[in-house]
Amino acid sequence: MSAATEIKTLIIDGKDVSARPDQTILDVARENGINIPTLCHLDGLSDVGACRLCLIEIKGQNRLLPACVARVEEGMEVTTTSERIARHRRTILELLFAERNHICAVCVANGNCELQALAQQLGLTHVRFPYRNPALAVDASHERFTCDHNRCILCTRCVRVCAEIEGAHVWDVEGRGADCKVITDLAQPWGDKNSSCTKCGKCVQVCPTGALYEKGKVGVEHPKRPDFLPYLNLMREAQ
Amino acid sequence: MNLEELQQIASGVHNENLLFDFEVNVCQGTGCLSQHSDDIKAALEAALAASGKKALIRRTGCMGLCAAGPLVLIEPDAQLLQHVTVKHADAVINSLGATPVAELQCDLRQHFDDQDHVVLENSGRIDPEKIDEYIARDGYQGLVMALTDMRPADVIKQITESGLRGRGGGGYPTGLKWGMVAKAQSETKYVICNGDEGDPGAFMDRSGLESDPQRVIEGMAIAAYAVGASKGYIYVRAEYPLAVSRLTVSLREARRRGLLGNNICGTPFNFDIEIRLGAGAFVCGEETALIASIEGLRGTPRVRPPYPAASGLWGKPTLINNVETFANVPTILRKGGAWFAAIGTAKSKGTKVFALTGKIRNTGLVEVPMGMPLRQIVEGIGGGVPEGRTFKAVQTGGPSGGCIPAELLDIEVSYESLIQAGSMMGSGGMIVMDDTSCMVNVAKFFMEFCMTESCGKCIPCRAGTVQMHTLLTRICDGSGTMDDLDLLVDLCSTVKEASLCGLGQTAPNPVLSTLRYFKQEYMDHIVNKRCTAGVCNINHAAEVIA
The missing domain is CATH 1.20.1440.230 (NADH-ubiquinone oxidoreductase 51kDa subunit, iron-sulphur binding domain)
Structure with a gap:
């Protein structure tokens, strides 16, 4: 960053903050101890603005913006929590819980799940929508890991970490709408002998739920460590 | 190519037409073709050969009144024949210069008289695969004028003055969008034509591409000159095979005439167009998803900004407009922005093509000036709902739009008034519903x-x-x-x-x-x-x- 970088000042939730022009509202908010809920965002990966949990209000604009991709602007007045936003966030979480089979009591990620934690944090007490109970497969063909589509929220962190950090691009998404599914290679079993998987396990570490997990580990034994990413990126940049 | 050469081509076509006493135009749009209008054309040709009369039998694009198809239009006396079949071929040829075939007469004056054709001016009048026929109807004058007499900024000024707004549904001012792409700093820029028409009941773009493809190509070339692009893509649905084949022929014809390619009209301007086929995803009509699809990626939208005008196809500044938007451009250049701005309402200028479908008598394609009351379109031009039923609502804007009830039929058709009524202009589908619709x-x-x-x-x-x-x-x-x-x-x-x-x-x-x-x-x-x-x-x- 050159010395001549222009510094922007803005207000987030009534607090005066400063930022570099290339920072997102989410970056700046978190830097200043303001928490905005996210699921698809992960420090160290590109942002897709898909989960819509980080929507925030900007004074003078009727449209809600995703904080993970919206850049700061001079004089912006940002509100990260309002009745309107809280309602949308809860509805989005409800939609996720009703979409697949998220049954915390029998999930390997119970206690270490970002979806579960957000539901608690945002005060979600029940789901108003009918559960869809889809019949989804579990891919346990890999020697070390399992992919359970029942717990997948399609955040595409696994897709991005594999393509952007590991450089293998094993993961991708197939299908459309509610039929979307993360797939390995060209929808081959993850453990296929010709799989391009390097077994690095990065996808498992960044998965926010119990969709990807290490075999033989459950619940409290399975805390994930997605925070390796910014460190890894920093080390790579230093080289 | 210059204006004189265009006129030479045009007079060549006119002289050729003078050899004939009659012109028999046979609609070969998708609607009429589905009722074998190609066989009708062949039968007419056979009957003509036997009769010894001098007539030109021409394949044309859509004539608009699909409900009455297959349609045949006989010039010079503008006789429109409806529901023509192969059996009628001899009678039609015999009627040339004699008494018209009474049972085939289509007498829907009001349907046509209330319309104002800009985009559809050549539709049903020319052979869509013959570039010279397009040139004979003032085609490519706009491009030649732009390249030889105008600076890019002058072209954008005309478009801005015309008040043209995006016909894909958003209604974004076209001149403003062109200006943004023109100002973007980049050696490479792209122009994309969005022909991924997917709304249920909409067929404006398909018909435009099938009936007058050169108009869209000319519009894109003018746009490319204005914004400084040298490469264009037309993104068409694969479900429109006739549009794709006519476009393919038309691109070849335009290259043959030196209206696409390098050093167009002897100027340093280079431009060529490639066709990309959509693989059946409605969402690919969304501009960022469409761009991803052209790049060979999964067709999903991305967050904007950056808008395509700043970072579009392969990260380069990209102008993306709908088929109908580009189709308006040649006429605006030829007649001037002020002429276009005189049509329509204060904020919605020009004409709009609508596809009338559903429970309505005159199913088909219509083009009306903005500001026309919805009632005039549905009950006048469209002929109202069939006998014995009552009108309930008209759905505009496809899956993004809404249903407008009978009590609001007197609102005018414009971007603003339709949004106010809880619907939207959309790309131009109009589905009429009667009391049998829930x-x-x-x-x-x-x-x-x-x-x-x-x-x-x-x-x-x-x-x-x-x-x-x-x-x-x-x-x-x-x-x-x-x-x-x-x-x-x-x-x-x-x-x-x-x-x-x-x-x-x-x-x-x-x-x-x-x-x-x-x-x-x-x-x-x-x-x-x-x-x-x-x-x-x-x-x-x-x-x-x-």
């Missing part, structure tokens, strides 16, 4: 469309449309409750405000607009367990349990 069922139909066409990237659209569809299905089959209705309204708000792209943001519109104007029908289903239109199969077991 509005809850209509909302369910469009929701099912959005649900299956959602790309699945963002949660509100992917999971929200599924839940809205479930709630609408419950209401339709009689098991819905008032709580379901409240939940539906609540969900509409989240999907509308929280979705990533236009598909999700507008998916609740058919529900919201039917709730606004036809709430009683929802109540009938929920409280009285009745579907007054007799469409829904109400589950009376649910009533007993309740």
